Amino acid sequence: MMQRTLDKTRKQIVKKKGPMGTVHEGSRDSRRLRKALARDGRLGKLATSRKKQEQPLVDRAGFFQESIRETGIEVFDADQILAAVKSFVHQHDEEMGELKQTRRPGRPASMREDTLRAKIATLEKEFQNGFLVPDLTSKENVSALELWDGTWLHLNSLHWVRVTDAGALRTATFPPNKD
Template sequence: MPKTLEKTRKQVAKKRHGAIGALHEFSRDSKRLHKAQVRDERLEKLAAARKKQDKPLIARAKFFQQAIQENDSQVFDQARIQATISQFVQQYDEEYDTVKKTRRSGRPASAREDLLKLKVDALQKEHQNGFYIPDLSRQDNVDSLKRWEGSWTSLSTLSWVRVSKAGAVKPSTFPPSGQ
């Protein structure tokens, strides 16, 4: 969390012997405080946007971490990797079908239905071209993913690959270049 405003407020208060409330509207100190406040708000907004952008990859890593725990931390073979990817790709299908069935005929799709449709289509397209996952075919990577605590920074220590529906595996970097 940015602390520029707190530091600036402390400096101004020290300079004025604790009387920070008696500032003139257009004084240098009030402008300095305003500038620090604007900077803190901007940094918080950027951090929130970055966190929102990172959420899908963190959710994906958590999904594959659970899959590893269900598989007793064993290395995945190609068939198991494809099955797990298919399970991830199809996770929104049931919700999409229920939302679609609840809509009356002749009515336009709801915003939720449109959003689910976009997610499902994007996941299917990515699965076709090369699905981005942690490398589950290496034991050291499986162990690292099992110990992963949920932070964005520790995801860069894992090795990542793109697995196509046809079975081709290509090494990739973190974060993915297409994100």
């Protein structure tokens, strides 16, 4: 899919001129090809960065989908949602402890340990302010999440809520605004 513009342009030029070897280096057609190649590169970079931004929310929905399947509960109450969110926030604690134990005394933290520490701090801060989760108090939403196919596209159809560390639930919009 990445070279869509380049393929279209190449096809048009071949249809008009014949084989690609007959295009002169400084011709208008070669400029069109370079421009199409540059555009495809830009679009590829944008798609990669968008996917990188969306992936944490896809992983989050996948975690809660797995917790629904493991527990078999049809509708969660506030305490069960709070317990599931806490397990999500602290899912990296065990790996963090292992990294601390394997590090020799006096040595700086590894890159992985620094990234885990930052990730855990971000998740805990979000949990204090309101952690974005699929609404597990609605039977329709739970069944929709259970049938979810793992793509970003269908996350929009789910209802989402924010859960605070005090256990308060409030409705939220999806995708969340990056303020």
